[in-house]
Amino acid sequence: MNNKLRVASAISLALWLSGCDMSSHAASQDQTPPAVPVSIIELKSQPQAITMELPGRSRAYVEAEVRPQVNGIVLARSFTEGGYVEQGQSLYQIDDATYAAALISTKAELKRAEAALASTGATAKRFRELLKTKAISQQDFDQAEAAYLEAKASVAVAKAAIHNANINLAYTKVAAPISGQISKSSVTPGALVTANQAQALAKISQLDPINVDISQSSTQMLRLKQRIASGQLHQPESAQVRLILEDGSVYSHQGSMKFAEVTVNETTGAVTLRAEFPNPDGLLLPGMFVRTIITVGTDPAAILVPQKAITRNPRGQALAMVVDANNKVESRIVTTAEAIDNQWLITSGLKEGDKIVVEGLQKIRPGAAVVPSVMNDAKAS
Structure with a gap:
């Protein structure tokens, strides 16, 4: 009998203890987690240079390559490598003996052509008068006139040859096409250069x-x-x-x-x-x-958020924790643009007046109650 009473008492005690544990567990479940203190800032829009x-x-x-335009031996270089040169300044002197001789020859050819022009011109003038009196045939006059015109053309050709010879003679002095800093020279006095060669003599910048x-x-x-x-x-x-x-x-x-x-x-x-x-x-x-x-x-109405207030979800999207009117936390996906100093420029997802969490992010989750305190701008950034 005593044994039965002991067993019944032990069972009653175990049931009572189990009930106490369940009631305390239920009570702990009914308790709301305490609000977490966080630091926030209230967003303001402002003009911002982007x-x-x-x-x-x-x-x-401006860049120009110096190249020879006639063939010949370089006699002298008249600039300091790496120095400043003026447009038109002489840089190289190419041997001009053959070009000077060619100029003399063309001038002599002009004199010969001018002499022929004078002779044929006089003949043509005389034949023109004789033709009026029928002293010569029309064929003789035509031949004299043609010889005169040919002599005029020869004079023009000789003048063109002189002009070309002058150009070639001038090209023996290689001048700077622009003003600027000149590079090192690729040739030295004594080198043979040719017109239109691939290698530039120097470069001016x-x-x-x-x-x-x-x-x-x-x-x-x-x-x-x-x-x-x-x-x-x-x-x-x-x-x-x-x-x-x-x-x-x-x-x-x-x-x-x-x-x-x-x-x-x-x-x-x-x-x-x-x-x-x-x-x-x-x-x-x-x-x-x-x-x-x-x-x-x-940006006339830029929204700037401290970089430390923006986190990323597993998909790589930018997240901001926003505190609503009931001091509850809401997770919001935002779009960031440029980084300006220590802040992100937000192009979507946030607006002026939103309160976002800057410090205490590790202690909160969406839906959690918080006790917000406003940070000043210096600490927020």
Whole structure:
């Protein structure tokens, strides 16, 4: 009897303890998780200049190759390699002896032609008078007139030959076609050069101002045009361009955009833009790699969000945590554009007045209750 009582008491105690555990578990389930403190900012729209950073390479503003236009031996070089030369300045002297002789010969030929012209002209004039009195036949007059006209043509040919000889003689002094910095010389005195040879004697580059060719992907170009067409961007009349040099320093002079190619490179999928920069100190040299920062327009109502407030989901989409009027968290997919300082420019998904979480993202999830506190702009960025 006592054993039965003990067993019944033990069962009653176990059932009572089990009920207590279940009630405490149910009570814990009924409790709402406490609100999490987070730091937020309230979004405001503002005008914002939109810039784009693109790679580029400097090119000479004007470039000309110096080539011989007559054959001969180079007698002298009259410039300093790497120095500055003026347009028309003599650079090389080619042996001009044969060309001077050719000029003398053509002048002598002109005198012979002029003498023949005088003789045939007098004959033709005399025959014209004789023809009136029928003292000569029409055939004799026609022959005299033809000889006169042939002599006139010979004079014209001789004058043309003199002109050509003068040109060839002038070409023996190889002059600078443009002003600018000249390269090293590919020939020395004593070298034989020929007209229209493949190798240039030297190259002259005008470096002030200087051009910078910029590569922009066709995708970037299309997005930019769409934003301008939709009114998201107000395009400036003349895009201003800044340079970042190879050593990371900022070039002191601003440039301006000149033109964009109308075709896309099939190999790279890029469009070439060209900007022009002043280069009074000669700091920029042709072929230098640079980075360009182009002001492409102004967003009149830009929404900027600190980069640390934007996360990514497994699909790679940008997410922002927005606090609603009931202090509950909502996950919102947004579209980001340019990075401006430490902020993202948001093109869709957020609007002015939205409150987004900047700090405390690790402690919240969609639907969670939060205790928001507003951060100042300095701490938010």
